[in-house]
Amino acid sequence: MALKLFFFLSSLYLSLFSLTHSINNFPPLFPSSLSLSLSTQYEELYETKYFTQTLDHFNYQPQSYQTFQQRYLINYTYWGGAANKSPIFVYMGNEGDIEWFAQNTGFMFDTAPYFQALLVFIEHRYYGESIPFGGKEVAYKNATTLGYLSSTQALADYATLIIDLKKNLTAQESPVVVFGGSYGGMLAAWFRLKYPHVAIGALASSAPILDFEDINLANPYTFDEIVTQDFRSESESCYRTIRGSWQQIEDTAQQPGGLEKLRSSFKICKNYIDAGYLEGWLSTAYVYGAMTDYPTPSNFLQPLPAYPVKQMCKAIDDPTVGNDTFARLYGAANIYYNYTGNATCFDLNDTSDPHGMEAWWWQASTEMILTIGGMSNDSIFNPSQNNYNNKETFYKDSFYDPARPTWITTEFGGHNISIVLKRFGSNIIFFNGLRDPWSGGGVLKSISKSIVAIVAPQGAHHVDLRFSTKEDPEWLQNIRKREIKIITKWLKQYYSDVGHPFASFNYP
Amino acid sequence: MALKLFFFLSSLYLSLFSLTHSINNFPPLFPSSLSLSLSTQYEELYETKYFTQTLDHFNYQPQSYQTFQQRYLINYTYWGGAANKSPIFVYMGNEGDIEWFAQNTGFMFDTAPYFQALLVFIEHRYYGESIPFGGKEVAYKNATTLGYLSSTQALADYATLIIDLKKNLTAQESPVVVFGGSYGGMLAAWFRLKYPHVAIGALASSAPILDFEDINLANPYTFDEIVTQDFRSESESCYRTIRGSWQQIEDTAQQPGGLEKLRSSFKICKNYIDAGYLEGWLSTAYVYGAMTDYPTPSNFLQPLPAYPVKQMCKAIDDPTVGNDTFARLYGAANIYYNYTGNATCFDLNDTSDPHGMEAWWWQASTEMILTIGGMSNDSIFNPSQNNYNNKETFYKDSFYDPARPTWITTEFGGHNISIVLKRFGSNIIFFNGLRDPWSGGGVLKSISKSIVAIVAPQGAHHVDLRFSTKEDPEWLQNIRKREIKIITKWLKQYYSDVGHPFASFNYP
Numbered sequence A, B: 001m002a003l004k005l006f007f008f009l010s011s012l013y014l015s016l017f018s019l020t021h022s023i024n025n026f027p028p029l030f031p032s033s034l035s036l037s038l039s040t041q042y043e044e045l046y047e048t049k050y051f052t053q054t055l056d057h058f059n060y061q062p063q064s065y066q067t068f069q070q071r072y073l074i075n076y077t078y079w080g081g082a083a084n085k086s087p088i089f090v091y092m093g094n095e096g097d098i099e100w101f102a103q104n105t106g107f108m109f110d111t112a113p114y115f116q117a118l119l120v121f122i123e124h125r126y127y128g129e130s131i132p133f134g135g136k137e138v139a140y141k142n143a144t145t146l147g148y149l150s151s152t153q154a155l156a157d158y159a160t161l162i163i164d165l166k167k168n169l170t171a172q173e174s175p176v177v178v179f180g181g182s183y184g185g186m187l188a189a190w191f192r193l194k195y196p197h198v199a200i201g202a203l204a205s206s207a208p209i210l211d212f213e214d215i216n217l218a219n220p221y222t223f224d225e226i227v228t229q230d231f232r233s234e235s236e237s238c239y240r241t242i243r244g245s246w247q248q249i250e251d252t253a254q255q256p257g258g259l260e261k262l263r264s265s266f267k268i269c270k271n272y273i274d275a276g277y278l279e280g281w282l283s284t285a286y287v288y289g290a291m292t293d294y295p296t297p298s299n300f301l302q303p304l305p306a307y308p309v310k311q312m313c314k315a316i317d318d319p320t321v322g323n324d325t326f327a328r329l330y331g332a333a334n335i336y337y338n339y340t341g342n343a344t345c346f347d348l349n350d351t352s353d354p355h356g357m358e359a360w361w362w363q364a365s366t367e368m369i370l371t372i373g374g375m376s377n378d379s380i381f382n383p384s385q386n387n388y389n390n391k392e393t394f395y396k397d398s399f400y401d402p403a404r405p406t407w408i409t410t411e412f413g414g415h416n417i418s419i420v421l422k423r424f425g426s427n428i429i430f431f432n433g434l435r436d437p438w439s440g441g442g443v444l445k446s447i448s449k450s451i452v453a454i455v456a457p458q459g460a461h462h463v464d465l466r467f468s469t470k471e472d473p474e475w476l477q478n479i480r481k482r483e484i485k486i487i488t489k490w491l492k493q494y495y496s497d498v499g500h501p502f503a504s505f506n507y508p
Helices: A002-010 A098-103 A106-115 A151-168 A183-194 A222-234 A236-254 A258-266 A275-291 A308-316 A325-337 A360-366 A388-398 A407-412 A417-422 A437-441 A474-497 B002-010 B098-103 B106-115 B151-168 B183-194 B222-234 B236-254 B258-266 B275-291 B308-317 B325-337 B360-366 B388-398 B407-412 B417-422 B437-441 B474-498
Strands: A047-054 A067-075 A088-092 A118-122 A176-181 A201-205 A428-433 A451-456 B047-054 B067-075 B088-092 B118-122 B176-181 B201-205 B428-433 B451-456
Touching (some): A047 A151, A067 A098, A067 A151, A088 A151, A098 A118, A106 A474, A151 A176, A151 A407, A176 A474, A236 A275, A258 A275, A258 A325, A428 A474, B067 B151, B118 B151, B151 B176, B151 B183, B201 B474, B222 B308, B236 B275, B308 B325, B451 B474
Parallel strands (some): A201 A428, B088 B176, B201 B428
Antiparallel strands (some): A047 A067
């Protein structure tokens, strides 16, 4: 199981699962009967625009001058305009369809009226609709066309697009604040550090920028330890049931009729059954349940109830189920995969990618070499060694070129970050929720007066960026208030620096 | 003359002159009889090493993984060692042979004993010996091979090499301070801004980082105005003689036997004579004389006496010469081109490039689009409009790809630099000498407590970085003392931050 789990731990969300390219052993993500196409209820949130983007910013070969259409979403509703130097809030798109991220970044919509902010959501190159070379068929074909997919090119895309947009709006003096969650949060933090002349500040939510190489804070076991702890904190028996189940699944699969038993226990569709795949499928539910353990019902990776980990453990501990471990696990999986109740069976071979994330495997195998592969002895999964070396070998064998595992820290740093940034840089918020397994690679301690860590012990993956609801717990409301206060301070300082009146804006 | 002068104003030193590639109308640089090969007296200053460098850091196409041998020079003599966390001083090589820059950056050698510093001078890709693709024949052939020559790739080279070197020396905790002059000074400043995790501070000497696009401070006439002012400040008649000479040269060239008269007046070799080339040749002497108007004898671009502008004006104003303007101008040119007295004639067709700078034309026509083409009405040269638009057209026609005139400001900023960096970044010294025509594009006002401008009214192009001599004027001694004091402060702060004793070092 280790190898499979490693695959999926390497992806910030899930795209490695949905990849058929040279991987033939990975768990699926979505039950075949569930269509998770993007909601239409958000249509009024933004207009869709396209920007003619340069293919390679750092290179002057003739082919570097090729362009592609980069999609971005824009909302002028709340903007106070260029004359008022009203701010521009920009979301730094991550590894997927930008509409998906816009619809799950309600914080920007919720706060825009207060800040009179223009909202812009830029799609990351090679994801969603922003595909070079006329489409995925060519763009994803091989390393020659995929080679232009990198985090540095993406950041340069954002700088280029923002500068051009501001020029077209004659809004050169409108301050830009950037936002992002997960990989998008990394990009937001890095953008503030690399392009301070474009963005006055960054809210980097759940950005595991320390999950690289040998950076002290990022031990490869933390991801696994946090998932384990999330379930264990709900109930010890829930944890023990899951922990003990892997051997039981493998034993059952070995027995005559065992696979059929597993199929019927977990309502797996008839087309395919395999113990490894089933384990991957269950692990996915636990990990993504932990990542999206939000305090209110949500529909980010899947439609889920509030506190899905609690709900999964409730199913596992359900006293009415009797002694059947598989029935308990099925109850938990059904919460993650079938909260809407529409699924009649689950297809382990389903490789659908409703969020347009399939190019992540390329990033994960070239530069985004996250150090999260290890299982500790107390793991809710099967304990195993951190298999980083295997990982590197795997990348070398499977893909075109060797990984560059030290590139991210060379380009963006990370080692001794508190000393490096203590006297350099400013205006970054690092939010992390400690129930989020990615928080182990996040910045959890404030570095300076204006590079601050906000830590929510009860929080999950970029929960602060979600639309607010009436049911939000007080701690979440307070965190958002704190973030608004800090962003207000950045803007106040900027307006003071450029000698522009601040009082004319309607801040909270 | 405007077009030719534009060529040479586009280059930080002189490489555009020495370029035969698709330009057939440019002045030469060096008299054919003068061999300016690198001095051997500096051999004991450093060891030569090579680093296997990645061709393209920002791109994962198969060809990006190609490597080349990057030359660097290293001096361990003064280093206090890794155990003492003694500092590492790194020179960011600019557009030429790294030995040439090392030999003209005595400041690092002079201060190394005090700081117990390791000295490293890294050569810029595509210059000197650090040529990809096995050599210039292939590397300089076309845009496909030249395309990898860019400032961002060079900065990433430096980060990669420094990190690797520190790892090999187990000196990860030795603080790095970077140095550079001219384009190397730009790279030093940008390196501190982009790679604060690699360098704790930068001394950016005579770095015209504001000479791009429409940045307010950099008006396209300042370069010309400063050269003009340098000569005018020596004597009004010197200025007027030069200013009036262009028409006289052109008139003479039109007359029967006029070209022969020009040839004999200026001791031009028999192989080639042309009025435009002659004007370029004279302009070069005035501009580079102004740039290198050092207070002591020097041998940077040419062997020169102390205060060469004063010497040239003395020759022009020489009362013993009589009324022959050409004889006066010849006297000035002879100081610039023939201070050693070895030249018997000057070859206008000489395209020798003793400093390995020929690839600069590529940078100047892709990204380093400096806004310095204009001549003002009072110009010592022929007044003309700032011909930026012509320039862009020229680049488009002559070379493979259009220039990207907004890229440098997109990537590195520059607009409103004082507001952008007021609350971002730290530990940069911007030195500028106001007699240096490049100072018009420099940072002349301190931005924050630790991003400081040091301005020397009497100073020329990166004069602070030169070896100290007993004849150095007091202002120059004081400037170097101030720079040493600031660098000491950076180091003190670093050692305090990492909890390492500072007193054990032998600082001045």
